[in-house]
Amino acid sequence: MVEKISEKRQKKKWLRLLRSGDHEAFAEFIDKYKETVFLCCRRLGLREAEAEDVASETFLAVYKAIGRYSGQAELSTWLWSIAYRQGINYLRKNRKQWQLEAELDEQIVRSKEPEPATAIQGRETEKIVWEAVGQLPRLWAMAIILYYREEKSVADIAEIMKIKENTVKTYLFRGRDKLKQILRTAFEEDIDGGR
Amino acid sequence: MVAGKLNEDKFDEILGQSLRRHSEPVPAGFTERMLSQIEEAVQKEILARVVLQERLALAGCLVFGALATIGITIFPGRVAGVLRGIATGFTEQGRAVVDGIGQTISIETVRSEWQLYAVLALVLGFAVYSFVDMLVGDRLRMA
16 A cells, blocks of 8 residues: 555656656656557558657657646556557558558458468467567458557547547457457467467 | 357457467567657757747747838828837836826826826736746647
8 A cells, every 4th residue: 555655656756747847757667668659659560760750650649648648547548649640640641552441451461361271380479479460461460459459448438549439449349350360270279279 | 160150249358369479560669769850850940940939939020111201201190209209108107007006097197198008008918028038938839
C-alpha cells in the first residue's frame, strides 16, 4: 500500500518534470518508450530509416505537446496514439499506394500459404508467433499487438487508431482467426506433439 | 484436428506471452541523437521567436514613424498640440498624479488627460511584459 502511494507520487513528480521540459526526465521517457515507438513504426510497414525518422518526429511531437497532456489517458496510450498518427501521416504523404483499408492486405494474407511444419521445427514459439503477426494486415496486426502485448482495452485501441470500437473488435476477431490458421502447424508440434 | 484441440484461453495465453516477450530492436545511440535533436529544435524555436519579436519591433517603429510623418505633414497643429499636451502632462500634471496616489483617480481626470494615461499605460504594459518574459519567457517558449 505504502509502496503504491510512493510509486504514484514518484510518477506524478516525473510527469511534472516531463511537463516542465526537464531533459533528464525526457531522456528517461525516451529510454522507456523508444521500443514501443519503433514497434509501432515497423508494424506499420516503415523501413529502417523511415522508422527512425518517424520515431524522432514522434518524440519531438511528444516533447512539444507534453505540457498539454492531461493525464486522463494512460501515458503509453497517449504516446501510442501520437506514434500511430505520425506513422499513418508519413505513409499517406510518402507512399501514395498505401491504403488505410485492410482489404488489400487481406488479399495478400489469403494468397500466402501456411509455412510447412519442417520450417517451423526448432524455433521458439515467440519468434513463430511474432512472424505470424507480421503476416497479418497491418491494421489487424496493430490491433492484436495493442490488445495482447500492450494490454490495451478495446476503447483505448479505438482511441489510438481513431476507429470505432466495433471495427477494433472485427480486427481482433479476424486477426486472431487468421493467426490460428497460420499457427496451426506450429501448434501441431507444441500442443499436439508434446503437452 | 489440432484446431479442435486448441483451447481458446490457451491460445490467448500463448499469444499474449509470446508478444510480450518480444523485444523490438532500437538503433544504437537513438536516445542521445533524439536529445540533441530536441535541443536543436528548442534553440531554433527560441531563435525564430526572437527574430519575430525583432521584426515586429522594427515594423512597429516603421509604422509609427510613417504615421508620425504623415500626421505632422497633414495635421501639424494637432500633432504639436498632442505632443505639447504629453510634455505638459509629464512635467506639470505629473505632480498631480503623484499627489493623487492614494486617492481615487476620477474618470473625468483620465478623460481630460488621456494622452498622458495612454503613454503611461503603454510604458507600464511594456514593463510588465518584459518582466514576465524575463521570468517565465523561456519556459513558456519551450512548452
